[in-house]
Amino acid sequence: MYSLGGIRSLPANWRSTTASMTTTESVRKVPQVLTVAGSDSGAGAGIQADLKVCAARGVYCASVITAVTAQNTRGVQSVHLLPPEFVSEQLKSVLSDFEFDVVKTGMLPSTEIVEVLLQNLSEFPVRALVVDPVMVSTSGHVLAGSSVLSIFRERLLPIADIITPNVKEASALLGGVKIETVEEMRSAAKLLHEMGPRFVLVKGGDLPDSSDSVDVYFDGKEFHELRSPRIATRNTHGTGCTLASCIAAELAKGSSMLSAVKVAKRFVDNALDYSKDIVIGTGKQGPFDHFFSLKKDPQSSRCSIFNPDDLFLYAVTDSRMNKKWNRSIVDAVKAAIEGGATIIQLREKEAETREFLEEAKSCVGICRSHGVCLLINDRIDIALACDADGVHVGQSDMPVDLVRSLLGPDKIIGVSCKTPEQAHQAWKDGADYIGSGGVFPTNTKANNRTIGLDGLKTVCEASQLPVVAIGGIGISNAVSVMQINTPNLKGVAVVSALFDQECVLTQTKKLHKTLEESKKEV
Numbered sequence: 001m002y003s004l005g006g007i008r009s010l011p012a013n014w015r016s017t018t019a020s021m022t023t024t025e026s027v028r029k030v031p032q033v034l035t036v037a038g039s040d041s042g043a044g045a046g047i048q049a050d051l052k053v054c055a056a057r058g059v060y061c062a063s064v065i066t067a068v069t070a071q072n073t074r075g076v077q078s079v080h081l082l083p084p085e086f087v088s089e090q091l092k093s094v095l096s097d098f099e100f101d102v103v104k105t106g107m108l109p110s111t112e113i114v115e116v117l118l119q120n121l122s123e124f125p126v127r128a129l130v131v132d133p134v135m136v137s138t139s140g141h142v143l144a145g146s147s148v149l150s151i152f153r154e155r156l157l158p159i160a161d162i163i164t165p166n167v168k169e170a171s172a173l174l175g176g177v178k179i180e181t182v183e184e185m186r187s188a189a190k191l192l193h194e195m196g197p198r199f200v201l202v203k204g205g206d207l208p209d210s211s212d213s214v215d216v217y218f219d220g221k222e223f224h225e226l227r228s229p230r231i232a233t234r235n236t237h238g239t240g241c242t243l244a245s246c247i248a249a250e251l252a253k254g255s256s257m258l259s260a261v262k263v264a265k266r267f268v269d270n271a272l273d274y275s276k277d278i279v280i281g282t283g284k285q286g287p288f289d290h291f292f293s294l295k296k297d298p299q300s301s302r303c304s305i306f307n308p309d310d311l312f313l314y315a316v317t318d319s320r321m322n323k324k325w326n327r328s329i330v331d332a333v334k335a336a337i338e339g340g341a342t343i344i345q346l347r348e349k350e351a352e353t354r355e356f357l358e359e360a361k362s363c364v365g366i367c368r369s370h371g372v373c374l375l376i377n378d379r380i381d382i383a384l385a386c387d388a389d390g391v392h393v394g395q396s397d398m399p400v401d402l403v404r405s406l407l408g409p410d411k412i413i414g415v416s417c418k419t420p421e422q423a424h425q426a427w428k429d430g431a432d433y434i435g436s437g438g439v440f441p442t443n444t445k446a447n448n449r450t451i452g453l454d455g456l457k458t459v460c461e462a463s464q465l466p467v468v469a470i471g472g473i474g475i476s477n478a479v480s481v482m483q484i485n486t487p488n489l490k491g492v493a494v495v496s497a498l499f500d501q502e503c504v505l506t507q508t509k510k511l512h513k514t515l516e517e518s519k520k521e522v
């Protein structure tokens, strides 16, 4: 059902929701995470953070509580461990009932509690296990002492799909090795990988002397350094729990491990950035707002994390066509949105910069008021100046990793890819989606190589990113495109079928209806 790069395969006793239902009615499987962690009365970290991030990412989260802490923004005043038998009862209760995609662990404060977790996981196998080896609170309070280290090393880490220690936790797990540089984080990740987890993410947020926050990801072969600018804020309480739970949520939705980690890092960065000035509590370490995307100011630059379903009906404008039909870009965009376009790209190859910028600014306003993302083709400068939601670039435009560093973590980047290799590179460079084509011959883009439906399918199957098909697509052939039926093909991008037409609104509505109908057939 899922293509989780590196996730353990489905256990033999895995039941699918549909198979266990007696009714023939259609059912919708909701991605489900179980967090096994401690309660934070201040609700910045622990179980409370886990529930919030999963909700924010559209994933159901159940909770098994291992300990209750009396905790606020000033620190941890007291910790009460729940009896292992009672932790076991909670585990049995939910594991025997729900069908979790992923279990995420946080505070596991005693060997006995780890034992009951291991026992329950052997009785009720789950698809993936995310282990955040919580040991010390942000305020310095010990949450799991050295007594748990051996059971972590010998029994929990070997069954984990990913572990997410910070440098202090990585050092403790490795017997106290010094970790003060990115190079030492890499060595630590390698040594931790030898203990058995499939993937290791060593978080460098606490590293001294760095303007960037650098995390080191190791998959057993390759290292990735995940960098983002350090955000100056007191509101960092709960970042570790949030990151690990967001990874769990993304895995539950079907992401590969590296994509899940990248999305999680961006989620935390966006949340910290949004919450950097908020004041909750009087202490040194405040919580941040997990629901920033619900609250974003329509006029502000913050865009919620990209939703691949937005690629469903992707309208790409064309300056020549708009001139030919004597309409402005703004009118074209308004009509496309009204007709059901789910994302807009301004591809104005011949526009003068100043005029284009003014029109782009107007389009940003229109798109924001309708909750539709607006991307700019090729022109990173225009995207930055008009505060668009992102850009689309091709293989001969600015390299994607450079685009990402210019636009920051919260903008959407799409890349044109005709081959699996290009798709792989786009993913590695931090793109959000790929556009693949030309599926059919087109007059809109000169000298464009056609890859056909087979070429599209090959790229989709190889891509770790969501895909939108492009090139010669219209009402007459959109269904055949969607029928290649690969899960990451999310929609079609069209130019002439919408804009080289007398009425953009009518054509967009028709294409939208056709696509909706094709969804039912697939």
Ligand SMILES: Cc1ncc(COP(=O)(O)OP(=O)(O)O)c(N)n1
Pocket: 314, 316, 345, 347, 377, 378, 392, 393, 394, 395, 397, 414, 415, 416, 434, 435, 436, 445, 468, 470, 493
């Ligand atoms: C969604 C989408 N996919 C592909 C393209 C083509 O981009 P590129 O290869 O850079 O070609 P130009 O559009 O710049 O001619 C696209 N624009 N949108």
Ligand SMILES: Cc1nc(C(=O)O)sc1CCOP(=O)(O)O
Pocket: 316, 416, 417, 435, 436, 437, 438, 439, 441, 442, 443, 444, 445, 448, 470, 471, 472, 473, 493, 494, 495, 496, 497
């Ligand atoms: C802009 C563009 N990019 C393509 C690619 O293959 O990457 S095909 C294309 C033109 C799509 O226009 P129409 O919908 O009018 O065929």
Ligand SMILES: [Mg+2]
Pocket: 377, 378, 392, 393, 394, 397
């Ligand atoms: Mg281009």
